[in-house]
Amino acid sequence: MSISRLSVSNLRNLCSVNLELAAGINLFIGKNGSGKTSLLESIYLLGLARSFRSAKLKPIINSHSQECTVFAELLTENNRKLPLGLKRSLSGELTIRYAGEKIRTVAKLAQLLPIQIINPDTFQLLEGGPKLRRQFLDWGVFHVEHHYVEHWRQAQKCIKQRNSLLRRDKISPTELKVWSEALANLANKIDQLRQYYIDQFIPVFNEIVSQLIELPMLSLTYYPGWDKKVDLLALLTSNLDKEQSQHRTLYGPHRADIKVKIDGQPAGEILSRGQLKLVTAALKIAQGFLFSKFTSQKSIYLIDDIAAELDNDKRNKLCQLIETMNCQAFITCVEDSSLNYEWTKDVKMFHVEHGQVRPYV
Ligand SMILES: Nc1ncnc2c1ncn2[C@@H]1O[C@H](COP(=O)(O)OP(=O)(O)OP(=O)(O)O)[C@@H](O)[C@H]1O
Ligand SMILES: [Mg+2]
Structure with missing residues (x-):
């Protein structure tokens, strides 16, 4: 799927943009x-x-407007053109229509238009806490195995129930056992699917990183959220006192992480800005690559300020890698002089000025 036409109205300073x-x-x-x-x-x-920039609606919608709309004509793999439109209003109303039908869940939307974004926030994948890396991992697993989300939801419920019991002064051991057993059972299913995904992911990631940058001491490992040499149920049972004092479930899939390290040290604490950008870009590109492999669909890449932080050689390597992905990409750049890569494929250049977007001449 790619976007053949895009119309945007009243989103920030983009009052009326129409693009082929x-x-x-x-x-x-x-x-x-x-x-x-x-x-x-x-x-x-x-x-x-x-938005990737704001959890609130108000800053996204143009300050002189009550609502913003984005409309796209999607080109399917078999060359069908289908319309997708979204409207968000200040009152909180959200309307999404695809091919004449209303779409009611965001999960359905995400399947239609799978997006990978590479921007300064992506650095948080390495610099931030495990939550973002878990979300990254879960995005990948979900697209490989759709029923994953159901295991995940049930596990969240078990954790919530356990945590509420752990906050009580007196705990009913039978009640706790029910939730612990259910959690351990689901945790193993979640872990199996995550492990399968990571086993596919690591060689792809290593190959992609090596095309961008030489970092021989770089390693990526998966931590399931507990020491797998120990049975999770036994671990939960033997750590009840600790869990009670902290009022929460200390082991399980909600504590999983992907650890990216350089010579044993967290990469986020060691790498330069440019190196961070390349490693996080490699994570995203590897994810898009696996997504295509498993679903035969292509991700759409959004790359903000591609030139920032990178020297000329690295910029060119990143551009080349993006080109070889054969996906649709939307790339921004402050100055054309900072990007001298010679694109060999289908390229369109646009000039953006005061919220107007025109073909670049
Ligand atoms: N709700 C809004 N209504 C109107 N204008 C807005 C709104 N929110 C932001 N803007 C303005 O929209 C403009 C576009 O911002 P944007 O972040 O897209 O710029 P940019 O081209 O990415 O710049 P940079 O190169 O600095 O990253 C800015 O001038 C900003 O002040
Ligand atoms: Mg910007």
Whole structure:
């Protein structure tokens, strides 16, 4: 799936934008504050019904408007053109229509338009806490195995129930046992699916990183959320006192992590900004690659300020890698002089100025 046309109205400073897009690379060049990130935000909004910049609606909708809309014509793998539209209003109303039908769940939307974003926030994958890395992992697993989400939801419920029991002064051992057993059972299913995904992910990631940067001491490992040499149920039982004093479940899939290290040290604490950008880009590209492999669908890449933090050689390597992915990409850049890569595929360049987007001449 790719986006062949895009219309945006009243999203930040993009009052009325209408574009015919390339199925390959779409480059948006413009000065600071011109509307480049907002353009990527509009596509992200269309794919996930939320922004990557703000949890609130007000800042996204143009300050002189009550609602914003994003409309796209999607080109399917078998060359069908289907309309997808999204409207968000200040009152909180959200309407999504695809091919004449209302879409009621964001999960359905995410399946239609799978998006990978690479921007400064992506650094948080390495610099931030495990929650983001778990979300990253879960995105991948979910797209390989759709029933994963059901195990995950049930496990969340068990953890919630256990935590509420652990907060009580007096705990009913039978009640706790029911939730502990259910959690241990689900944890093993979740772990199996995550482990399978990671086993596929690691060689792809290593190969992609090596195309971008030389980091021989880089390693990526998966931590399931407890020491797997010990049975989770036994671990929960033997740590009851500790859990009671902390009022929460200390072991399980909700504590999982992907550990990216350089010579045994967390990569986020060691790498330079440019190195961080390349490693996080490799994580995203590897995820998109596996997504295509498992689903025969292609991700859409949103890459904000591609040139920032990178030297010329690394920029070119990143551009080349993106090109070889054969996906649709939306790339922003402040100045065209900072990106001298010679694209060989289908490319369209646009100039962004004061919220207007025009073909680049
Ligand atoms: N709700 C809003 N209504 C109107 N304008 C807004 C709103 N929110 C942000 N803006 C403005 O929209 C413009 C576009 O911002 P955007 O972040 O897309 O710029 P950019 O081209 O990515 O800039 P940079 O190169 O600095 O990252 C900015 O000038 C900003 O002040
Ligand atoms: Mg920007």
